Amino acid sequence: MNGYPGDPGFFGALKELPLLFKLFGGFVFIVVVGGFLYVILRGTWRWTANNASEVITSPVTVVDKRTEVWGGSGNSSASTDYYVTFEFDNGSRIELQVRGDKYGLIVVGDHGPLTYQGTRFKEFHR
Incomplete structure (x- = not known):
């Protein structure tokens, strides 16, 4: 009942x-x-x-960095996503999301090898 x-x-x-x-x-x-x-x-x-994508390592130049802040209204905390745009030798570009600790070490104008898999950032060495 x-x-x-x-x-x-x-x-x-x-x-x-x-x-x-x-x-x-x-x-x-x-x-x-x-x-x-x-x-x-x-x-x-x-x-x-x-x-399914292959892991690619290629020489690049860092051409831009940006952040995206979201959330944070009322009592909730804000979150930040970090993005870096890399330019290949042929002029094409790719923007990848990176962790905050990596973002802080990358400077616009840096040159070096970028390792990525699909849209996944793996490593960048200056």
């Missing part, structure tokens, strides 16, 4: 809701679940693609 006598329970109360509320609730549920599935599948695809 659910709750107290005469309690229709969750599904009983759901049956009494207007159709518009049911449709809106279903839409919100689908968007939220779909968003989670998209993020999980995209991350899995990127991880798999990076693992």
